[in-house]
Amino acid sequence: MRRLLARALSALQRTSARALCLVLGSVALSLVLAACVVGPPQTMPREPGDAQRVRAALSASFVARGQAGLDRLEQDLAQRLCSEAEAAGKPLSDDRVQAIERENQALIRWPAAGTPLLGDWRSGERIAQSGVGRQWSDAPDVPAGGNCYACHQLSPDEFSYGTLGPSLLRYAVLRAQMPRTELERYTYGRIYNPQAWLACSNMPRFGSHGILTQDQIRDLVALLLAPDSPINR
Amino acid sequence: MPDSRRPVWWAALGGLLALALGTASVVAQSAQETAREIERYREAVADSSPGELWEARGEDLWKMPRGPRNVSLERCDLGQGPGVVAGALARLPRWFADADRVMDLETRLLHCMVTLQGLDPAVLRRQPFGNGEQRSDFEALSAWIAAQSRGMTLAPPLDHPAERAAWRLGRELFFVRGGTHDFACTTCHAQSGRRIRLQELPNLSRPEEARRVLGTWPAYRVSQGEMRTLQWRMNDCFRQQRFPDLVFGSEVSVALVSYLLHNASGAALAAPGVRR
Numbered sequence: 227m228r229r230l231l232a233r234a235l236s237a238l239q240r241t242s243a244r245a246l247c248l249v250l251g252s253v254a255l256s257l258v259l260a261a262c263v264v265g266p267p268q269t270m271p272r273e274p275g276d277a278q279r280v281r282a283a284l285s286a287s288f289v290a291r292g293q294a295g296l297d298r299l300e301q302d303l304a305q306r307l308c309s310e311a312e313a314a315g316k317p318l319s320d321d322r323v324q325a326i327e328r329e330n331q332a333l334i335r336w337p338a339a340g341t342p343l344l345g346d347w348r349s350g351e352r353i354a355q356s357g358v359g360r361q362w363s364d365a366p367d368v369p370a371g372g373n374c375y376a377c378h379q380l381s382p383d384e385f386s387y388g389t390l391g392p393s394l395l396r397y398a399v400l401r402a403q404m405p406r407t408e409l410e411r412y413t414y415g416r417i418y419n420p421q422a423w424l425a426c427s428n429m430p431r432f433g434s435h436g437i438l439t440q441d442q443i444r445d446l447v448a449l450l451l452a453p454d455s456p457i458n459r
Numbered sequence: 460m461p462d463s464r465r466p467v468w469w470a471a472l473g474g475l476l477a478l479a480l481g482t483a484s485v486v487a488q489s490a491q492e493t494a495r496e497i498e499r500y501r502e503a504v505a506d507s508s509p510g511e512l513w514e515a516r517g518e519d520l521w522k523m524p525r526g527p528r529n530v531s532l533e534r535c536d537l538g539q540g541p542g543v544v545a546g547a548l549a550r551l552p553r554w555f556a557d558a559d560r561v562m563d564l565e566t567r568l569l570h571c572m573v574t575l576q577g578l579d580p581a582v583l584r585r586q587p588f589g590n591g592e593q594r595s596d597f598e599a600l601s602a603w604i605a606a607q608s609r610g611m612t613l614a615p616p617l618d619h620p621a622e623r624a625a626w627r628l629g630r631e632l633f634f635v636r637g638g639t640h641d642f643a644c645t646t647c648h649a650q651s652g653r654r655i656r657l658q659e660l661p662n663l664s665r666p667e668e669a670r671r672v673l674g675t676w677p678a679y680r681v682s683q684g685e686m687r688t689l690q691w692r693m694n695d696c697f698r699q700q701r702f703p704d705l706v707f708g709s710e711v712s713v714a715l716v717s718y719l720l721h722n723a724s725g726a727a728l729a730a731p732g733v734r735r
Contacts, residue, residue, distance in 0.1 A: 270623065270630075272627065272630075273627065276628065277631060279628055279631070280628065280631045280635060283714065286709065287706050287710050287711035288697075288702060288703040288704060288705055288706060288709075291703055291704035294638075294701060294702065294704070295703065298639065298701065298703055299637055299702070299703065300637075301635075304636075304641070305636040305637055305641060308636055309634045309635050309636045309643060312643075313630070313633075313634035360638075360640065361698050362704055386656050386657050387656065388653070388654050388655040388656050389652075389653050390646070390647070390653050390655065390660075421641075428641075428646050430639070430641055430642075435639045435641075436639070437640070
Protein backbone atom coordinates (compact mmCIF):
# COMPACT_ATOMS: atom_id res chain seq x y z
CA MET A 227 0.00 0.00 0.00
CA ARG A 228 2.72 2.41 0.98
CA ARG A 229 4.73 1.66 -2.11
CA LEU A 230 1.64 2.11 -4.22
CA LEU A 231 1.01 5.47 -2.64
CA ALA A 232 4.61 6.51 -3.10
CA ARG A 233 4.47 5.54 -6.76
CA ALA A 234 1.19 7.40 -7.22
CA LEU A 235 2.75 10.37 -5.53
CA SER A 236 5.82 10.51 -7.72
CA ALA A 237 3.68 10.01 -10.80
CA LEU A 238 1.61 12.94 -9.67
CA GLN A 239 4.71 14.98 -9.18
CA ARG A 240 5.82 14.33 -12.70
CA THR A 241 2.52 14.99 -14.43
CA SER A 242 0.32 18.01 -14.17
CA ALA A 243 -0.39 17.20 -10.57
CA ARG A 244 -2.72 19.94 -9.56
CA ALA A 245 -5.28 19.49 -12.31
CA LEU A 246 -5.40 15.79 -11.56
CA CYS A 247 -5.74 16.46 -7.88
CA LEU A 248 -8.76 18.65 -8.44
CA VAL A 249 -10.52 16.03 -10.50
CA LEU A 250 -9.66 13.18 -8.16
CA GLY A 251 -10.41 15.32 -5.14
CA SER A 252 -13.91 15.95 -6.28
CA VAL A 253 -14.47 12.19 -6.44
CA ALA A 254 -13.52 12.36 -2.76
CA LEU A 255 -10.59 9.98 -2.84
CA SER A 256 -9.28 11.33 0.41
CA LEU A 257 -6.08 9.28 0.40
CA VAL A 258 -5.01 10.50 -2.99
CA LEU A 259 -6.03 14.00 -2.01
CA ALA A 260 -3.74 13.80 1.00
CA ALA A 261 -0.91 12.84 -1.35
CA CYS A 262 -1.71 15.85 -3.51
CA VAL A 263 -1.73 18.11 -0.53
CA VAL A 264 1.79 17.06 0.43
CA GLY A 265 2.51 18.73 -2.86
CA PRO A 266 4.92 18.29 -5.74
CA PRO A 267 7.10 21.35 -6.28
CA GLN A 268 9.34 20.77 -3.27
CA THR A 269 11.19 18.18 -5.28
CA MET A 270 11.63 20.12 -8.52
CA PRO A 271 15.33 19.85 -9.23
CA ARG A 272 17.60 22.84 -9.60
CA GLU A 273 18.55 23.56 -13.19
CA PRO A 274 21.78 24.95 -14.56
CA GLY A 275 21.52 28.70 -14.74
CA ASP A 276 19.07 29.06 -11.85
CA ALA A 277 21.71 30.66 -9.65
CA GLN A 278 22.75 33.06 -12.44
CA ARG A 279 19.18 34.19 -13.00
CA VAL A 280 19.12 35.41 -9.42
CA ARG A 281 21.64 38.19 -10.01
CA ALA A 282 19.77 39.53 -13.04
CA ALA A 283 16.40 39.33 -11.28
CA LEU A 284 17.70 41.12 -8.20
CA SER A 285 19.16 44.02 -10.12
CA ALA A 286 15.93 44.42 -12.11
CA SER A 287 13.64 44.34 -9.07
CA PHE A 288 14.91 46.84 -6.51
CA VAL A 289 15.35 50.60 -6.36
CA ALA A 290 17.58 52.54 -3.97
CA ARG A 291 15.60 54.17 -1.18
CA GLY A 292 16.67 56.19 1.84
CA GLN A 293 19.94 54.81 3.15
CA ALA A 294 19.50 51.45 1.38
CA GLY A 295 21.39 51.67 -1.90
CA LEU A 296 21.63 49.01 -4.57
CA ASP A 297 25.12 48.16 -3.28
CA ARG A 298 23.32 46.16 -0.60
CA LEU A 299 22.52 43.58 -3.26
CA GLU A 300 26.22 42.85 -3.78
CA GLN A 301 27.24 39.78 -1.81
CA ASP A 302 30.55 39.41 -0.03
CA LEU A 303 32.36 36.06 0.19
CA ALA A 304 30.44 34.76 3.20
CA GLN A 305 27.05 35.86 1.86
CA ARG A 306 27.70 34.27 -1.51
CA LEU A 307 29.12 30.96 -0.28
CA CYS A 308 26.57 30.55 2.52
CA SER A 309 23.59 31.28 0.22
CA GLU A 310 24.91 28.85 -2.39
CA ALA A 311 25.50 26.03 0.08
CA GLU A 312 22.10 26.50 1.70
CA ALA A 313 20.28 26.62 -1.65
CA ALA A 314 22.09 23.45 -2.74
CA GLY A 315 21.30 21.82 0.59
CA LYS A 316 24.96 20.84 1.00
CA PRO A 317 27.31 21.73 3.83
CA LEU A 318 30.22 24.04 3.00
CA SER A 319 33.55 22.32 2.37
CA ASP A 320 36.16 22.68 5.14
CA ASP A 321 38.25 24.90 2.86
CA ARG A 322 35.43 27.35 2.41
CA VAL A 323 34.54 27.37 6.09
CA GLN A 324 38.15 28.26 6.85
CA ALA A 325 38.29 30.89 4.11
CA ILE A 326 35.20 32.62 5.51
CA GLU A 327 36.35 32.46 9.12
CA ARG A 328 39.84 33.67 8.27
CA GLU A 329 38.54 36.60 6.24
CA ASN A 330 36.14 37.61 9.00
CA GLN A 331 38.73 37.23 11.77
CA ALA A 332 40.81 39.80 9.88
CA LEU A 333 37.89 42.24 9.81
CA ILE A 334 37.66 42.57 13.60
CA ARG A 335 38.81 45.94 14.99
CA TRP A 336 39.80 46.02 18.64
CA PRO A 337 39.56 49.08 20.90
CA ALA A 338 42.83 50.95 21.50
CA ALA A 339 45.20 49.26 23.94
CA GLY A 340 44.24 50.06 27.53
CA THR A 341 40.56 50.65 26.75
CA PRO A 342 38.52 48.24 28.88
CA LEU A 343 36.37 45.86 26.82
CA LEU A 344 33.49 46.32 29.25
CA GLY A 345 31.52 49.54 28.83
CA ASP A 346 28.24 50.44 30.53
CA TRP A 347 25.72 47.60 30.80
CA ARG A 348 22.76 49.98 31.20
CA SER A 349 23.52 51.50 27.83
CA GLY A 350 24.09 47.95 26.56
CA GLU A 351 20.57 47.00 27.63
CA ARG A 352 19.14 49.91 25.62
CA ILE A 353 21.14 48.88 22.56
CA ALA A 354 19.99 45.27 22.99
CA GLN A 355 16.35 46.46 23.07
CA SER A 356 16.49 48.76 20.05
CA GLY A 357 15.65 47.42 16.61
CA VAL A 358 16.18 50.74 14.89
CA GLY A 359 18.66 51.03 12.09
CA ARG A 360 19.73 50.37 8.52
CA GLN A 361 16.26 49.92 7.03
CA TRP A 362 15.32 52.29 4.22
CA SER A 363 12.65 53.64 6.54
CA ASP A 364 15.18 54.52 9.26
CA ALA A 365 16.78 57.96 9.55
CA PRO A 366 20.41 57.40 8.51
CA ASP A 367 21.93 59.61 11.22
CA VAL A 368 20.20 57.93 14.19
CA PRO A 369 22.53 55.36 15.83
CA ALA A 370 21.43 51.80 15.14
CA GLY A 371 20.41 49.32 17.83
CA GLY A 372 21.52 45.70 18.07
CA ASN A 373 18.05 44.21 18.50
CA CYS A 374 19.60 41.34 20.45
CA TYR A 375 16.22 40.58 22.07
CA ALA A 376 14.81 39.85 18.62
CA CYS A 377 16.82 36.62 18.66
CA HIS A 378 18.08 36.05 22.23
CA GLN A 379 16.84 35.84 25.78
CA LEU A 380 19.07 38.14 27.87
CA SER A 381 17.74 39.88 30.99
CA PRO A 382 15.32 37.71 33.03
CA ASP A 383 13.03 40.78 33.30
CA GLU A 384 12.37 40.90 29.56
CA PHE A 385 9.81 38.34 28.48
CA SER A 386 9.52 39.54 24.93
CA TYR A 387 12.51 37.81 23.40
CA GLY A 388 13.03 35.74 20.27
CA THR A 389 14.49 32.29 19.82
CA LEU A 390 16.50 32.40 16.59
CA GLY A 391 19.66 32.43 18.73
CA PRO A 392 20.50 30.65 22.01
CA SER A 393 19.51 32.05 25.40
CA LEU A 394 22.19 34.32 26.85
CA LEU A 395 20.68 34.31 30.34
CA ARG A 396 23.45 33.87 32.98
CA TYR A 397 25.99 34.22 30.17
CA ALA A 398 29.03 35.03 32.35
CA VAL A 399 28.03 32.71 35.19
CA LEU A 400 27.89 29.77 32.79
CA ARG A 401 31.35 30.63 31.43
CA ALA A 402 33.03 31.21 34.78
CA GLN A 403 35.65 28.54 34.03
CA MET A 404 36.96 30.52 31.02
CA PRO A 405 39.90 32.87 31.75
CA ARG A 406 38.42 36.34 32.15
CA THR A 407 40.44 38.21 29.48
CA GLU A 408 39.82 35.44 27.03
CA LEU A 409 36.08 35.55 27.73
CA GLU A 410 36.03 39.33 27.28
CA ARG A 411 37.85 39.13 23.96
CA TYR A 412 35.70 36.23 22.78
CA THR A 413 32.50 38.11 23.63
CA TYR A 414 33.60 41.35 21.96
CA GLY A 415 34.72 39.51 18.84
CA ARG A 416 31.61 37.32 18.79
CA ILE A 417 29.40 40.43 18.58
CA TYR A 418 31.76 42.32 16.27
CA ASN A 419 31.84 39.48 13.76
CA PRO A 420 30.21 36.10 14.55
CA GLN A 421 31.45 34.58 11.28
CA ALA A 422 35.02 34.81 12.51
CA TRP A 423 34.01 31.83 14.70
CA LEU A 424 31.14 30.29 12.84
CA ALA A 425 30.90 30.59 9.05
CA CYS A 426 27.30 31.21 7.94
CA SER A 427 26.08 32.16 11.41
CA ASN A 428 22.59 33.63 11.34
CA MET A 429 23.73 36.46 13.59
CA PRO A 430 24.56 39.81 11.94
CA ARG A 431 28.20 40.97 11.83
CA PHE A 432 27.47 44.05 13.90
CA GLY A 433 30.96 45.55 13.94
CA SER A 434 32.30 44.61 10.53
CA HIS A 435 29.13 45.73 8.79
CA GLY A 436 29.09 49.07 10.55
CA ILE A 437 25.82 48.50 12.39
CA LEU A 438 27.24 49.13 15.86
CA THR A 439 30.28 51.16 16.94
CA GLN A 440 33.10 49.76 19.04
CA ASP A 441 31.75 51.63 22.08
CA GLN A 442 28.27 50.22 21.58
CA ILE A 443 29.75 46.74 21.41
CA ARG A 444 31.72 47.39 24.62
CA ASP A 445 28.43 48.31 26.30
CA LEU A 446 26.96 45.02 25.10
CA VAL A 447 29.98 43.11 26.39
CA ALA A 448 29.27 44.71 29.78
CA LEU A 449 25.63 43.66 29.55
CA LEU A 450 26.78 40.06 29.01
CA LEU A 451 29.71 40.01 31.46
CA ALA A 452 29.32 42.57 34.26
CA PRO A 453 28.57 40.88 37.59
CA ASP A 454 25.85 43.44 38.37
CA SER A 455 24.19 43.13 34.92
CA PRO A 456 20.68 41.65 35.24
CA ILE A 457 21.85 38.81 32.99
CA ASN A 458 24.23 37.48 35.65
CA ARG A 459 22.49 38.49 38.84
CA MET B 460 18.09 24.45 7.63
CA PRO B 461 15.47 24.26 4.92
CA ASP B 462 14.52 20.79 3.82
CA SER B 463 13.30 21.47 0.34
CA ARG B 464 14.94 18.42 -1.13
CA ARG B 465 14.22 15.88 1.57
CA PRO B 466 11.48 13.38 0.77
CA VAL B 467 8.07 14.86 1.35
CA TRP B 468 6.97 12.26 3.87
CA TRP B 469 9.89 13.07 6.12
CA ALA B 470 9.16 16.72 5.77
CA ALA B 471 5.57 16.06 6.78
CA LEU B 472 6.64 13.96 9.77
CA GLY B 473 9.23 16.49 10.83
CA GLY B 474 6.66 19.23 10.54
CA LEU B 475 4.26 17.41 12.84
CA LEU B 476 7.01 16.70 15.34
CA ALA B 477 8.22 20.27 15.32
CA LEU B 478 4.68 21.49 15.73
CA ALA B 479 4.13 19.20 18.71
CA LEU B 480 7.41 20.33 20.29
CA GLY B 481 6.66 23.94 19.50
CA THR B 482 3.34 23.92 21.29
CA ALA B 483 4.85 22.17 24.27
CA SER B 484 7.34 24.93 24.96
CA VAL B 485 6.95 28.03 27.05
CA VAL B 486 7.01 29.98 23.83
CA ALA B 487 3.52 28.83 23.17
CA GLN B 488 2.20 30.87 26.07
CA SER B 489 2.95 34.23 24.56
CA ALA B 490 1.98 33.01 21.14
CA GLN B 491 -1.32 31.88 22.61
CA GLU B 492 -1.79 35.31 24.07
CA THR B 493 -1.36 36.88 20.67
CA ALA B 494 -3.71 34.32 19.18
CA ARG B 495 -6.26 35.03 21.92
CA GLU B 496 -5.98 38.73 21.24
CA ILE B 497 -6.66 38.23 17.55
CA GLU B 498 -9.54 35.90 18.43
CA ARG B 499 -11.01 38.54 20.74
CA TYR B 500 -10.62 41.02 17.97
CA ARG B 501 -12.33 38.71 15.51
CA GLU B 502 -15.26 38.29 17.88
CA ALA B 503 -15.52 42.02 18.41
CA VAL B 504 -15.80 42.62 14.71
CA ALA B 505 -17.68 39.43 13.85
CA ASP B 506 -20.70 41.22 12.43
CA SER B 507 -18.87 43.92 10.56
CA SER B 508 -15.37 42.78 9.65
CA PRO B 509 -13.25 45.80 8.74
CA GLY B 510 -12.11 43.76 5.75
CA GLU B 511 -15.59 44.22 4.34
CA LEU B 512 -14.91 47.92 3.87
CA TRP B 513 -12.03 47.04 1.55
CA GLU B 514 -14.08 44.36 -0.16
CA ALA B 515 -16.94 46.77 -0.85
CA ARG B 516 -14.57 49.40 -2.22
CA GLY B 517 -12.81 46.73 -4.28
CA GLU B 518 -16.07 45.67 -5.90
CA ASP B 519 -16.84 49.29 -6.79
CA LEU B 520 -13.35 49.76 -8.23
CA TRP B 521 -13.77 46.65 -10.35
CA LYS B 522 -17.07 47.81 -11.84
CA MET B 523 -16.45 51.53 -12.10
CA PRO B 524 -15.34 53.03 -15.46
CA ARG B 525 -11.99 54.72 -14.81
CA GLY B 526 -8.81 55.97 -16.43
CA PRO B 527 -8.23 57.80 -19.74
CA ARG B 528 -10.25 55.14 -21.57
CA ASN B 529 -13.09 55.34 -19.05
CA VAL B 530 -13.68 51.59 -18.86
CA SER B 531 -14.15 49.27 -15.91
CA LEU B 532 -11.98 46.26 -15.05
CA GLU B 533 -14.82 43.91 -15.89
CA ARG B 534 -12.96 42.71 -18.97
CA CYS B 535 -9.78 42.03 -17.00
CA ASP B 536 -8.70 38.39 -17.41
CA LEU B 537 -7.39 37.07 -14.11
CA GLY B 538 -6.71 33.71 -15.70
CA GLN B 539 -10.22 32.26 -15.80
CA GLY B 540 -11.39 34.37 -18.75
CA PRO B 541 -12.30 38.07 -19.07
CA GLY B 542 -14.26 39.28 -16.07
CA VAL B 543 -14.26 35.95 -14.19
CA VAL B 544 -13.44 36.63 -10.57
CA ALA B 545 -14.79 33.53 -8.80
CA GLY B 546 -11.92 31.10 -8.17
CA ALA B 547 -9.29 33.36 -9.75
CA LEU B 548 -7.13 33.60 -6.65
CA ALA B 549 -6.97 29.80 -6.32
CA ARG B 550 -5.16 29.59 -9.68
CA LEU B 551 -2.65 32.42 -9.31
CA PRO B 552 0.20 33.14 -9.93
CA ARG B 553 0.14 31.94 -13.52
CA TRP B 554 1.68 32.64 -16.91
CA PHE B 555 -0.33 35.03 -19.09
CA ALA B 556 0.12 34.79 -22.85
CA ASP B 557 -0.80 38.46 -23.45
CA ALA B 558 2.05 39.64 -21.24
CA ASP B 559 4.32 36.62 -21.70
CA ARG B 560 5.18 36.53 -18.02
CA VAL B 561 4.07 35.02 -14.74
CA MET B 562 1.87 37.32 -12.68
CA ASP B 563 0.38 37.22 -9.22
CA LEU B 564 -2.93 38.88 -8.41
CA GLU B 565 -1.65 42.40 -7.81
CA THR B 566 0.70 42.33 -10.79
CA ARG B 567 -2.18 41.22 -13.01
CA LEU B 568 -4.39 44.00 -11.69
CA LEU B 569 -1.64 46.50 -12.49
CA HIS B 570 -1.44 45.04 -16.00
CA CYS B 571 -5.21 45.40 -16.50
CA MET B 572 -5.29 48.95 -15.18
CA VAL B 573 -2.60 49.89 -17.68
CA THR B 574 -3.74 47.95 -20.74
CA LEU B 575 -7.53 48.31 -20.33
CA GLN B 576 -7.99 51.57 -18.48
CA GLY B 577 -4.93 53.35 -19.84
CA LEU B 578 -3.64 54.31 -16.39
CA ASP B 579 0.03 55.27 -15.96
CA PRO B 580 2.05 52.40 -14.46
CA ALA B 581 4.59 54.75 -12.87
CA VAL B 582 1.82 56.57 -11.01
CA LEU B 583 0.14 53.30 -9.98
CA ARG B 584 3.42 51.92 -8.62
CA ARG B 585 3.82 54.98 -6.45
CA GLN B 586 0.84 54.09 -4.24
CA PRO B 587 0.64 50.30 -4.08
CA PHE B 588 0.18 50.15 -0.29
CA GLY B 589 -2.40 52.10 1.67
CA ASN B 590 -1.45 54.47 4.43
CA GLY B 591 -4.42 55.95 6.29
CA GLU B 592 -6.03 58.57 4.09
CA GLN B 593 -3.98 57.49 1.09
CA ARG B 594 -5.80 54.35 0.11
CA SER B 595 -4.51 51.68 -2.22
CA ASP B 596 -6.74 50.45 -5.02
CA PHE B 597 -4.71 47.23 -5.12
CA GLU B 598 -5.50 46.36 -1.52
CA ALA B 599 -9.22 46.96 -2.00
CA LEU B 600 -9.42 45.09 -5.30
CA SER B 601 -7.37 42.17 -3.93
CA ALA B 602 -9.60 41.88 -0.87
CA TRP B 603 -12.75 41.69 -2.95
CA ILE B 604 -11.30 39.30 -5.51
CA ALA B 605 -9.85 37.05 -2.77
CA ALA B 606 -13.24 36.86 -1.09
CA GLN B 607 -14.66 35.37 -4.30
CA SER B 608 -12.37 32.33 -3.84
CA ARG B 609 -13.20 31.70 -0.18
CA GLY B 610 -13.48 28.01 0.65
CA MET B 611 -11.71 26.92 -2.53
CA THR B 612 -8.43 25.01 -2.63
CA LEU B 613 -5.26 26.84 -3.54
CA ALA B 614 -3.82 25.19 -6.65
CA PRO B 615 -1.66 27.51 -8.74
CA PRO B 616 -0.68 25.95 -12.07
CA LEU B 617 2.84 24.69 -12.77
CA ASP B 618 2.33 23.50 -16.33
CA HIS B 619 3.99 26.31 -18.27
CA PRO B 620 7.81 26.40 -18.27
CA ALA B 621 7.68 30.03 -17.13
CA GLU B 622 5.61 28.99 -14.09
CA ARG B 623 8.16 26.36 -13.20
CA ALA B 624 11.00 28.80 -13.75
CA ALA B 625 9.32 31.36 -11.47
CA TRP B 626 8.99 28.79 -8.70
CA ARG B 627 12.63 27.79 -9.08
CA LEU B 628 13.78 31.42 -9.09
CA GLY B 629 11.70 31.99 -5.95
CA ARG B 630 13.41 29.07 -4.27
CA GLU B 631 16.84 30.48 -5.11
CA LEU B 632 15.84 33.92 -3.87
CA PHE B 633 14.60 32.46 -0.61
CA PHE B 634 18.23 31.64 0.24
CA VAL B 635 19.93 34.87 -0.87
CA ARG B 636 21.77 36.49 2.01
CA GLY B 637 22.68 40.12 1.67
CA GLY B 638 22.51 43.62 3.05
CA THR B 639 24.04 44.98 6.24
CA HIS B 640 22.60 42.18 8.39
CA ASP B 641 23.36 39.12 6.21
CA PHE B 642 19.68 38.20 6.29
CA ALA B 643 17.93 35.90 3.82
CA CYS B 644 14.32 34.71 4.00
CA THR B 645 15.80 31.52 5.46
CA THR B 646 17.22 33.42 8.46
CA CYS B 647 13.69 33.86 9.77
CA HIS B 648 11.52 31.37 7.85
CA ALA B 649 13.42 28.10 7.46
CA GLN B 650 13.10 26.66 10.95
CA SER B 651 9.96 25.62 12.76
CA GLY B 652 8.86 26.89 16.15
CA ARG B 653 11.13 29.96 16.24
CA ARG B 654 10.15 33.54 16.91
CA ILE B 655 11.43 37.11 16.61
CA ARG B 656 10.55 38.75 19.92
CA LEU B 657 7.08 37.26 20.43
CA GLN B 658 6.16 36.99 16.77
CA GLU B 659 5.96 33.44 15.57
CA LEU B 660 7.89 32.74 12.39
CA PRO B 661 6.35 30.20 10.04
CA ASN B 662 8.77 27.84 8.29
CA LEU B 663 7.66 28.73 4.79
CA SER B 664 9.64 26.06 2.98
CA ARG B 665 7.53 23.46 4.78
CA PRO B 666 4.16 22.86 3.09
CA GLU B 667 2.27 22.25 6.36
CA GLU B 668 3.25 25.65 7.67
CA ALA B 669 3.03 27.50 4.38
CA ARG B 670 -0.54 26.21 3.98
CA ARG B 671 -1.50 27.31 7.44
CA VAL B 672 -0.69 30.96 6.77
CA LEU B 673 -0.78 31.67 3.04
CA GLY B 674 -4.41 30.79 2.39
CA THR B 675 -5.42 33.85 4.42
CA TRP B 676 -3.64 36.49 2.28
CA PRO B 677 -4.51 39.27 1.60
CA ALA B 678 -5.13 39.93 5.28
CA TYR B 679 -6.41 42.77 7.42
CA ARG B 680 -3.55 43.91 9.63
CA VAL B 681 -4.92 44.99 12.99
CA SER B 682 -1.80 46.87 14.12
CA GLN B 683 -1.89 49.04 11.00
CA GLY B 684 -5.61 49.18 10.33
CA GLU B 685 -4.89 48.27 6.71
CA MET B 686 -5.67 45.46 4.30
CA ARG B 687 -2.32 44.00 3.24
CA THR B 688 -1.42 41.96 0.18
CA LEU B 689 1.43 39.50 -0.36
CA GLN B 690 3.20 42.15 -2.44
CA TRP B 691 3.23 44.31 0.71
CA ARG B 692 4.47 41.37 2.79
CA MET B 693 7.38 40.76 0.40
CA ASN B 694 8.24 44.45 0.39
CA ASP B 695 8.16 44.69 4.17
CA CYS B 696 10.19 41.53 4.81
CA PHE B 697 12.86 42.85 2.42
CA ARG B 698 12.79 46.13 4.33
CA GLN B 699 13.46 44.18 7.54
CA GLN B 700 16.21 42.40 5.65
CA ARG B 701 17.78 45.85 5.08
CA PHE B 702 17.53 45.40 1.31
CA PRO B 703 16.62 48.34 -0.96
CA ASP B 704 12.98 48.93 -1.92
CA LEU B 705 11.36 46.00 -3.73
CA VAL B 706 9.54 47.18 -6.86
CA PHE B 707 5.81 46.38 -6.87
CA GLY B 708 5.11 43.57 -9.35
CA SER B 709 8.81 43.01 -10.05
CA GLU B 710 10.26 39.67 -11.14
CA VAL B 711 11.64 38.98 -7.66
CA SER B 712 8.35 39.75 -5.94
CA VAL B 713 6.35 37.49 -8.25
CA ALA B 714 8.92 34.66 -8.07
CA LEU B 715 8.84 34.65 -4.28
CA VAL B 716 5.05 34.75 -4.21
CA SER B 717 5.03 31.84 -6.67
CA TYR B 718 7.40 29.86 -4.48
CA LEU B 719 5.36 30.52 -1.36
CA LEU B 720 1.94 29.87 -2.88
CA HIS B 721 3.08 26.65 -4.54
CA ASN B 722 4.52 25.49 -1.24
CA ALA B 723 1.10 26.23 0.22
CA SER B 724 -0.70 24.36 -2.54
CA GLY B 725 -3.72 22.54 -1.16
CA ALA B 726 -4.51 25.23 1.41
CA ALA B 727 -8.16 26.07 1.94
CA LEU B 728 -8.53 29.71 0.93
CA ALA B 729 -9.90 31.88 3.75
CA ALA B 730 -8.87 35.33 2.59
CA PRO B 731 -9.06 38.09 3.54
CA GLY B 732 -7.72 36.90 6.90
CA VAL B 733 -6.65 38.79 10.01
CA ARG B 734 -3.12 39.47 11.23
CA ARG B 735 -1.53 41.02 14.28
